[in-house]
Amino acid sequence: MRYIIGLMAITATLLGWSGCKNDPGQGNHTDPPKNPVEVKQIDVSFNADSAYAFVAKQVSFGPRIPGSGAHVAAMQYLKTKLESYCDTVYINHGDIRKKDETKVIVNNIVGSFNPASTNRVVLAAHYDTRPMADEDPENPTTPADGANDGGSGVGVLLEIARQLQELHPERGVDLVLFDQEDGGDRRGDPGSWCLGSQFWGQWAKDNGYSASWGIVLDMVGAKGATFAYEGQSVVYNQSLVLDVWRTGQKLGYGAYFLNINGGMITDDHVYMNTFAHIPTIDIIHHDLATANGFPDHWHRHTDNMDAIDKFTLEAVGHTVLHVVMNRR
Numbered sequence: 001m002r003y004i005i006g007l008m009a010i011t012a013t014l015l016g017w018s019g020c021k022n023d024p025g026q027g028n029h030t031d032p033p034k035n036p037v038e039v040k041q042i043d044v045s046f047n048a049d050s051a052y053a054f055v056a057k058q059v060s061f062g063p064r065i066p067g068s069g070a071h072v073a074a075m076q077y078l079k080t081k082l083e084s085y086c087d088t089v090y091i092n093h094g095d096i097r098k099k100d101e102t103k104v105i106v107n108n109i110v111g112s113f114n115p116a117s118t119n120r121v122v123l124a125a126h127y128d129t130r131p132m133a134d135e136d137p138e139n140p141t142t143p144a145d146g147a148n149d150g151g152s153g154v155g156v157l158l159e160i161a162r163q164l165q166e167l168h169p170e171r172g173v174d175l176v177l178f179d180q181e182d183g184g185d186r187r188g189d190p191g192s193w194c195l196g197s198q199f200w201g202q203w204a205k206d207n208g209y210s211a212s213w214g215i216v217l218d219m220v221g222a223k224g225a226t227f228a229y230e231g232q233s234v235v236y237n238q239s240l241v242l243d244v245w246r247t248g249q250k251l252g253y254g255a256y257f258l259n260i261n262g263g264m265i266t267d268d269h270v271y272m273n274t275f276a277h278i279p280t281i282d283i284i285h286h287d288l289a290t291a292n293g294f295p296d297h298w299h300r301h302t303d304n305m306d307a308i309d310k311f312t313l314e315a316v317g318h319t320v321l322h323v324v325m326n327r328r
Ligand SMILES: [Zn+2]
Pocket: 001, 130, 149, 182, 299
């Protein structure tokens, strides 16, 4: 994913969403509903050891740079794993032209539950890794393992797929593993990033694919990760942001899901919104201690398995799975 465009103030209303509850000046808001309807929540579990193993397996192939043998091996592994859990799996394959007319091959991997259902949601993460660790002052031209940036989101989605196979969700669920997310210009054209989701978004639009909402996971596995309201997510689907964050907090992951504003980030969710018109949010590590909001290991050689923590994978995976199974 790319640089934060700027911290924003547009979620001021969001931070104040529950403010009137305790404000005596706001009138009486405390009457209970006349006929409260208890909606039974479906309990879900998420195996963090399994998710961690899925991340480690991807890293074991080496950096998953498009065009490399490691990328091909990872693609085959991910397709096979999804085939063992999902009802249908296919490669969303094609090419996209960059501004300089270079042709880029895209192989997105799509696994679906209940493919015939018209009530669908979509979860996504990118499986490619950046060709070079160009934020690292040392060896900036060689690649990092991409354990967090690439591996973690996919690891969480594979474990979600494994759980969904047992849960038999009523709705349709699509898991999209995007290719070609992380090869963009470091300080140049924002459109040079997220080529896999650009291709898929156009495909979705052209083929009448639709989903009620979507969630992208990116850098969701680091020790002590924190997640802020990402700006574009709030623009496109504020209610889903709130649902996910509240759910995470209710499940006991309040140390991860913070009620603070993050920046505007160009990530795969942007093209799921603008090309495919699916109101999609991004759960992405927002580091409170760094100037750009990304964790220290972002696009550096320290993005390896030492950066990964099972509790963070669980916080995100458990929360997202709960939302998938319970959000109406
Ligand atoms: Zn990246």
